[in-house]
Structure formats: structure tokens, C-alpha cells
Amino acid sequence: MDEIVLKLPREARWHSVVYLVLAGLAARLELTVEDIEDWQLALTELLGRERPDGRLELVFRASPDQLETRFGPADDRLLTELECQKDGVCLHRVLSTLTDSVEVAQSGGEHWVVLRKAIVHPDGVH
Amino acid sequence: MDAKDRDLLRRYHEQGDHAARQQLIERYMSLVRSLARRYASRGEQLDDLIQIGAIGLIKAIDRFDLDRGVELTTYATPNIIGEIKRHFRDHGWAVRVPRGLQELSIKLMRVVEQLTGEFGRSPTIPELAEATGASEEEVLEALESSRAYTPLSLSVGPSGDDDDELDPLESIGTEEHEYEISEDRAVLEPGMRVLDAREREIIRLRFYEGLTQSQIAQQIGISQMHVSRLIRRALEKARSEIAPELGDGPGDE
Numbered sequence: 001m002d003e004i005v006l007k008l009p010r011e012a013r014w015h016s017v018v019y020l021v022l023a024g025l026a027a028r029l030e031l032t033v034e035d036i037e038d039w040q041l042a043l044t045e046l047l048g049r050e051r052p053d054g055r056l057e058l059v060f061r062a063s064p065d066q067l068e069t070r071f072g073p074a075d076d077r078l079l080t081e082l083e084c085q086k087d088g089v090c091l092h093r094v095l096s097t098l099t100d101s102v103e104v105a106q107s108g109g110e111h112w113v114v115l116r117k118a119i120v121h122p123d124g125v126h
Numbered sequence: 127m128d129a130k131d132r133d134l135l136r137r138y139h140e141q142g143d144h145a146a147r148q149q150l151i152e153r154y155m156s157l158v159r160s161l162a163r164r165y166a167s168r169g170e171q172l173d174d175l176i177q178i179g180a181i182g183l184i185k186a187i188d189r190f191d192l193d194r195g196v197e198l199t200t201y202a203t204p205n206i207i208g209e210i211k212r213h214f215r216d217h218g219w220a221v222r223v224p225r226g227l228q229e230l231s232i233k234l235m236r237v238v239e240q241l242t243g244e245f246g247r248s249p250t251i252p253e254l255a256e257a258t259g260a261s262e263e264e265v266l267e268a269l270e271s272s273r274a275y276t277p278l279s280l281s282v283g284p285s286g287d288d289d290d291e292l293d294p295l296e297s298i299g300t301e302e303h304e305y306e307i308s309e310d311r312a313v314l315e316p317g318m319r320v321l322d323a324r325e326r327e328i329i330r331l332r333f334y335e336g337l338t339q340s341q342i343a344q345q346i347g348i349s350q351m352h353v354s355r356l357i358r359r360a361l362e363k364a365r366s367e368i369a370p371e372l373g374d375g376p377g378d379e
Contacts, residue, residue, distance in 0.1 A: 012212075023266040030250045034247075034340060034350070088364075089321075089333065097333045
């Protein structure tokens with residue numbers, strides 16, 4: 001599994017760097033435009049809830065048939081919002097529509113949002 | 127201060143009445159529109175700037191301190207302008223898109239639709255590069271730029287070439303009661319309240335019905351990229367509404 005780690009300040013002006021990295025990955029992995037859109041929307045949902053202080057880390061893990069993104073460390077506010085299972089435009093509903101799975105993982109005393117989505121190969125082959 | 131405003135602000139801030147908040151938003155949308163118009167000549171769609179300005183308005187309503195004794199207009203104006211300026215600052219690179227890239231963006235909108243129809247699925251970046259004769263990097267850059275900045279009217283349909291074409295969403299979105307969702311209690315759920323009827327419909331199709339962007343595009347008769355922009359905008363508005371409910375609301379700032 002290939003891994004790409006991105007550490008950046010949480011300020012909004014750096015968010016476009018995340019999209020550029022994702023786009024580069026998407027081209028290498030031959031994601032479709034629509035899958036790229038879904039990933040971008042999912043990350044926008046997380047980035048849009050960021051407070052502009054502290055560090056932010058994204059770990060992209062790519063295998064031939066799946067892309068995984070770990071986002072964090074997640075603060076309590078983000079975790080609370082993820083737990084919300086109400087109707088409406090809740091974060092969990094949005095993320096789980098855009099990706100195949102949404103999990104919160106613990107590592108080193110910190111929480112990480114882990115998103116996974118299968119890579120559907122256009123011609124059905126890897 | 128206007129007695130009606132004061133009453134609505136009290137109902138929202140003191141009793142958590144979200145209907146009052148919604149009324150305040152509606153009362154001040156004309157202010158947002160007039161401020162957004164000042165910035166619309168900078169290459170951004172007026173409609174987009176109105177949506178961004180609305181986020182500033184919502185923040186102003188949420189943060190307004192009734193004891194200050196100022197008019198809501200006085201407090202909201204710098205908030206709305208601030209939100210619009212922040213948008214320009216954060217997307218500044220995107221509003222100065224070089225001409226060549228703009229042309230590629232326009233071409234890509236058409237090619238994405240064309241290849242989606244041809245393949246029966248959304249195309250990949252290498253496929254778009256091959257079809258347009260551009261490099262993969264150029265395709266990525268052009269797609270990215272078209273997200274923050276669309277050189278064409280939002281009304282461009284799948285044909286991609288008709289600015290005068292009637293926007294199918296506009297034509298179905300004028301009457302609230304035409305939407306199934308409006309009878310659904312989801313309308314009153316978090317995030318949905320700040321959305322207009324067409325945004326709610328798109329959100330319902332994507333996140334409740336599970337339709338893909340292409341399927342929604344086909345069903346409504348607009349381009350997939352237009353669907354994408356509408357979803358983005360709706361989610362951004364929803365985020366700004368949901369955040370206060372989770373602890374950023376009145377009194378927490």
C-alpha cells in the first residue's frame with residue numbers, strides 16, 4: 001500500500017494544497033471525475049469545520065482497489081458532529097454517501113477520521 | 127432598531143427559535159444581494175457571491191448582541207463584506223485564471239458530458255487529457271479552477287454552448303410546493319432550513335436517494351459540473367447553519 005502524508009497549517013488558505021495532492025493522486029489512480037468530486041466534497045466537509053490553529057495531517061493510503069484518507073487530529077467538536085445521526089445535512093450522512101466507510105480511529109491519544117472508498121476501475125481491470 | 131427585528135432576534139437568541147432566525151435571514155437577503163453586486167464584476171458569479179454573503183449574514187445574526195444597541199444592518203454589513211472578501215482571498219488564485227486555462231475549463235465541461243454519455247460512466251483524468259490534447263496536470267488545474275470560478279453561466283446545459291438556455295432548475299424551483307421534500311420533515315432538520323427549494327431537492331437526491339451527480343444531472347437536465355457546484359454551495363450553507371447548533375451559537379462566541 002502506498003502512503004502519502006501531508007502536514008499543513010489549518011488556515012483556509014492552505015486547503016487548496018489538499019485538493020492539489022488529492023487531484024494528483026486521483027490522476028495516478030485513474031479515479032473518475034465523479035469519484036474525485038466525491039473525495040473533494042468529503043474533504044471540504046472536514047476542512048470546512050476546521051479551526052484556524054494547530055496542525056492538520058492527512059494520510060492518503062492507496063492500494064489498487066481502495067483509497068483511504070486519515071484526517072486529524074479531530075477535535076471534540078468534529079467528533080460530536082460526526083456522532084449526530086439526525087436527519088438533515090448531517091456530517092455523517094454526507095460523508096457516508098460520498099465514501100464507502102466512515103470511521104473514527106484512535107492513535108496516540110488522538111482521534112482521526114478515516115474515510116475509505118473503493119476504486120472502480122473504468123475497464124474493470126487493475 | 128426595527129421592532130420586528132428586535133422581536134425576531136430575541137426569539138432566536140433567547141428561546142432558540144430557528145424559524146425566527148430564518149425570517150431574519152429572509153428579511154436581510156436584499157442587503158446581501160446589494161452588497162454582493164458590488165463585487166460581482168471581479169469575475170465571480172453574482173449568484174455565488176450572494177450565497178457567500180448569506181453565510182456572513184447568518185454569522186452576523188448568530189453573533190449579534192442585543193445589548194449593543196446597534197442596528198442589525200450596521201452589524202451585518204461588515205460581516206457580509208468580510209465573508210465575500212475572505213472568499214476572494216482564499217480563492218484569489220482561482221479568480222485570476224489564465225485565459226488558456228479558462229478555455230480548457232470550458233472545453234472540459236463539454237468533454238466530461240460527452241464522454242460520460244459515451245462511456246456510460248464518468249471519465250478519468252487520463253481519458254480527459256487524451257480527449258482534449260492537454261496534459262493530465264493541465265486537466266487537473268482546469269478542473270480545479272472551474273470549481274472556484276466558472277467562466278460560463280451556471281445555466282449552461284449539457285450542450286455547454288447556450289447562455290440563454292432556460293435553467294431547468296430555475297423553472298422547477300420557483301414553487302416550493304412542487305417539491306416532495308417540502309412535505310417531508312427533513313426540511314426542518316439541521317442544515318436544510320437555510321437551503322432554498324432547489325438546493326434541498328439536489329441534497330435530497332444525492333444524500334437521501336443516493337443518486338450520483340451524473341444521475342441527478344440526467345434527471346434534472348443540467349450538467350454534472352453544475353450539479354457539483356450546487357451541492358458544494360448547499361453543503362457550505364448547511365455547514366454554516368449546523369455549526370452554531372453544536373456549540374458555536376449565540377453566547378458561545
